[in-house]
Amino acid sequence: MTSTLDWIAVDWGTTHLRLWLMAKDGQVLDRRDSDQGMGKLIPDQFAPTLAALLSDVPNASAYPVIICGMAGAQQGWAEAPYVTTPCPPPGAEIATHAPDTDWDVRILPGVKQIHPADVMRGEETQIAGLLLENHGFEGTLCLPGTHNKWVRIKVGQITEFRTFMTGELFALISGQSVLRHSVDTNDHDQEAFETALGEAMADPSALAANLFSLRAEGLLNGLSTAAARARLSALLIGAELAATRAFWQEDEVVILGEGDVARAYETALKTAGGKARCVDAETLTLAGLRSAYAQLGKAAL
Amino acid sequence: MTSTLDWIAVDWGTTHLRLWLMAKDGQVLDRRDSDQGMGKLIPDQFAPTLAALLSDVPNASAYPVIICGMAGAQQGWAEAPYVTTPCPPPGAEIATHAPDTDWDVRILPGVKQIHPADVMRGEETQIAGLLLENHGFEGTLCLPGTHNKWVRIKVGQITEFRTFMTGELFALISGQSVLRHSVDTNDHDQEAFETALGEAMADPSALAANLFSLRAEGLLNGLSTAAARARLSALLIGAELAATRAFWQEDEVVILGEGDVARAYETALKTAGGKARCVDAETLTLAGLRSAYAQLGKAAL
Numbered sequence: 167m168t169s170t171l172d173w174i175a176v177d178w179g180t181t182h183l184r185l186w187l188m189a190k191d192g193q194v195l196d197r198r199d200s201d202q203g204m205g206k207l208i209p210d211q212f213a214p215t216l217a218a219l220l221s222d223v224p225n226a227s228a229y230p231v232i233i234c235g236m237a238g239a240q241q242g243w244a245e246a247p248y249v250t251t252p253c254p255p256p257g258a259e260i261a262t263h264a265p266d267t268d269w270d271v272r273i274l275p276g277v278k279q280i281h282p283a284d285v286m287r288g289e290e291t292q293i294a295g296l297l298l299e300n301h302g303f304e305g306t307l308c309l310p311g312t313h314n315k316w317v318r319i320k321v322g323q324i325t326e327f328r329t330f331m332t333g334e335l336f337a338l339i340s341g342q343s344v345l346r347h348s349v350d351t352n353d354h355d356q357e358a359f360e361t362a363l364g365e366a367m368a369d370p371s372a373l374a375a376n377l378f379s380l381r382a383e384g385l386l387n388g389l390s391t392a393a394a395r396a397r398l399s400a401l402l403i404g405a406e407l408a409a410t411r412a413f414w415q416e417d418e419v420v421i422l423g424e425g426d427v428a429r430a431y432e433t434a435l436k437t438a439g440g441k442a443r444c445v446d447a448e449t450l451t452l453a454g455l456r457s458a459y460a461q462l463g464k465a466a467l
Numbered sequence: 468m469t470s471t472l473d474w475i476a477v478d479w480g481t482t483h484l485r486l487w488l489m490a491k492d493g494q495v496l497d498r499r500d501s502d503q504g505m506g507k508l509i510p511d512q513f514a515p516t517l518a519a520l521l522s523d524v525p526n527a528s529a530y531p532v533i534i535c536g537m538a539g540a541q542q543g544w545a546e547a548p549y550v551t552t553p554c555p556p557p558g559a560e561i562a563t564h565a566p567d568t569d570w571d572v573r574i575l576p577g578v579k580q581i582h583p584a585d586v587m588r589g590e591e592t593q594i595a596g597l598l599l600e601n602h603g604f605e606g607t608l609c610l611p612g613t614h615n616k617w618v619r620i621k622v623g624q625i626t627e628f629r630t631f632m633t634g635e636l637f638a639l640i641s642g643q644s645v646l647r648h649s650v651d652t653n654d655h656d657q658e659a660f661e662t663a664l665g666e667a668m669a670d671p672s673a674l675a676a677n678l679f680s681l682r683a684e685g686l687l688n689g690l691s692t693a694a695a696r697a698r699l700s701a702l703l704i705g706a707e708l709a710a711t712r713a714f715w716q717e718d719e720v721v722i723l724g725e726g727d728v729a730r731a732y733e734t735a736l737k738t739a740g741g742k743a744r745c746v747d748a749e750t751l752t753l754a755g756l757r758s759a760y761a762q763l764g765k766a767a768l
Contacts, residue, residue: 240686248687282676283683313645313679329683330675331644338639343632344614371671371709374631375583378614382584382630385541386549408672 171195171223173230175455176216178237179288180205180312184448185219192456204236204243212243213267231271232458234451235288238262238273248278248285252325255294258458274458277324284329288451289315292422295453296445297322305417308435308442310427312337314406316413328410332402333427340398345377348384353392359430360437362397366404367438376401403434414440422447472496472524474531476756477517479538480589481506481613485749486520493757505537505544513544514568532572533759535752536589539563539574549579549586553626556595559759575759578625585630589752590616593723596754597746598623606718609736609743611728613638615707617714629711633703634728641699646678649685654693660731661738663698667705668739677702704735715741723748 172190176183181203187195202215220226238246246262261272276287289309297303297319309315312333318326340349365376380397383389407414418441421428428444435442473491477484482504488496503516521527539547547563562573577588590610598604598620610616613634619627641650666677681698684690708715719742722729729745736743 278683278687280687283680283687285683285686314675328676329679331678332675334644335636335640335675335678338643339636342639342643343635367672369710370674371668371706373671373674374615374633374636374703374707375629375710377632377636378630379584382579382586385586386579386581386584402675405672406675409670409676 171229173232173459174220174226175452175459176231176233176235176237177288177291177451177455178212178233178235178242179203180236183215183219183235183237184451185216186452186455187223188456188459194452204239204241207243209241209243212237212264213269216269227269229270230459230462231269232258232261232274232455232462233271234274234291234455234458238276238287242273243271244273246273246275248276249290251277251279251327252320252323253277254322255290255297255324255454257294258462261458272458272462277327279327282328284327286315286327286329289317289422290324291454291458292447292450293317293319293324293454294457295450295455296420296422298453298457299450303420306413306419308413308419308421308431309447310421310423310425310431314431316410318413328413330406330409332406336399336402339377340395343377345380345394345398348380348389349391349395349398351391351395353390353395355390355393355396356433358393359396359400359433362400363404363407363434363437366401367408370405370408373401373405399430400434403430404438407434407438407440414442418442420445422450472530474533474760475521475527476753476760477532477534477536477538478589478592478752478756479513479534479536479543480504481537484516484520484536484538485752486517487753487756488524489757489760495753505540505542508544510542510544513538513565514570517570528570530571531760531763532570533559533562533575533756533763534572535575535592535756535759539577539588543574544572545574547574547576549577552578552580552628553621553624554578555623556591556598556625556755558595559763562759573759573763578628580628583629585628587616587628587630590618590723591625592755592759593748593751594618594620594625594755595758596751596756597721597723599754599758600751604721607714607720609714609720609722609732610748611722611724611726611732615732617711619714629714631707631710633707637700637703640678641696644678646681646695646699649681649690650692650696650699652692652696654691654696656691656694656697657734659694660697660701660734663701664705664708664735664738667702668709671706671709674702674706700731701735704731705739708735708739708741715739715743719743721746723751 175186184199249256256275264271307317476487485500545565550557557576565572608618
């Protein structure tokens with residue numbers, strides 16, 4: 167396998183890291199992941215973490231490593247300064263070299279927006295991959311996650327974006343609030359989801375009261391955990407859809423993801439009268455990293 | 468001291484319990500509290516918890532004990548069924564006796580509302596106290612807490628109420644979310660509070676995005692922790708004020724509490740153009756328990 171290894175692609179997020187051993191022709195030789203996200207590491211621990219994940223690869227540190235994500239944050243391996251919108255997804259030519267290491271590491275920059283103040287790290291590389299695979303794409307992207315992002319693309323540039331803490335709120339409320347027992351299920355009630363979505367979009371200010379109602383409905387009316395969990399999800403996503411109408415009322419939304427959360431956004435958008443489709447996000451991350459590596463090759467010519 | 472002890476008043480909440488040793492003339496002989504809230508106890512542990520708190524009181528279990536709060540919940544000492552709105556604050560005549568105990572314990576009922584589904588346990592006793600001390604009161608009450616309550620009173624009855632999980636959301640977000648470092652301070656920025664309150668009331672749907680902006684403003688513009696914490700508080704309270712306009716736009720709001728959270732609601736209401744004043748809540752709880760005990764005396768005549 168290592169006979170054809172050419173470089174290493176890494177998506178190093180807050181809670182996880184994923185890496186791919188890449189051949190010169192762009193083929194993936196192996197994929198590895200770990201829970202050693204940036205949130206668990208101090209700067210000195212990034213190189214040993216990478217080495218441990220590649221301990222079976224002879225002379226691993228000799229290969230170029232392209233990294234996107236939170237490894238480039240202030241508290242990460244080395245700070246990769248933000249590029250400011252409007253801008254194309256930043257490329258490898260302005261990547262940051264990790265200092266004081268034997269590794270040939272390049273960390274891609276994130277993107278910032280001045281007003282409203284907002285930041286992304288990692289998503290810009292997925293967007294680079296999407297633009298590479300859908301040349302000339304213009305419109306709205308939705309990138310579901312702990313911090314869900316809505317992004318507008320025009321003429322190959324990220325012109326505007328907005329981040330919602332919706333995923334993190336869902337995790338906190340469903341895992342640690344008074345509602346945790348009320349929503350403790352893997353079942354889903356689609357009708358409850360659609361009803362609550364409409365309620366939330368009509369009056370998003372009542373979120374904190376509608377949340378408590380889930381508890382009261384359970385005590386008084388035996389609301390099922392499946393209905394309560396669906397309603398919780400819909401109340402949070404519904405408020406977000408009310409706030410992002412300008413992003414989705416004209417354009418079809420391309421949702422970068424195919425898991426449960428991405429599907430929930432797709433359903434919500436369609437229920438609200440919008441248009442949406444899901445695409446695989448990991449493929450796009452890898453395409454973005456490949457594109458960055460190709461730029462590097464050109465830069466070296 | 469115990470020579471004049473007549474009965475024992477208890478406010479037994481989810482996280483704490485407070486009790487008062489009461490003389491026949493209504494005088495408080497002693498006040499005790501503990502962190503043995505209902506959330507930490509199974510039904511069999513309530514009597515021993517009470518006994519431990521009163522271990523120095525000779526023959527303590529011979530005195531009548533009047534309890535309000537979560538001790539009457541399904542998972543509490545003994546379930547005290549809800550009374551349904553519209554209703555006056557329920558009195559001692561329909562209190563629940565704790566079974567299988569030597570203690571002469573009466574647990575006051577909570578109040579439920581059918582639509583929108585909502586419940587209270589403990590607040591109804593504060594309201595009883597308020598109505599006792601302000602005969603003929605009509606209008607709006609705000610009872611700040613983990614689960615903040617807005618209550619409308621007419622002709623001595625609780626006619627309508629709505630509970631907001633605002634306090635719990637503030638605790639989760641400030642203590643456990645990505646924002647925890649951004650808001651880690653005891654300082655307060657009043658100007659930031661007032662600005663964010665207006666933003667939240669104008670567009671409450673953007674809550675999850677405005678929350679993430681606190682993080683981005685910190686990274687990009689050096690937003691202070693005092694301003695971030697004030698904004699977090701204002702974003703949550705602002706959405707709540709937008710949702711409760713019908714409760715406060717006509718009436719002066721009487722806020723049951725005098726701590727930081729109560730003062731934040733008072734400031735928010737005044738900033739939003741409403742009228743509000745704070746009153747001491749513990750006094751009212753005790754007045755409500757006293758009133759229940761007095762009813763019991765009459766009932767026994």
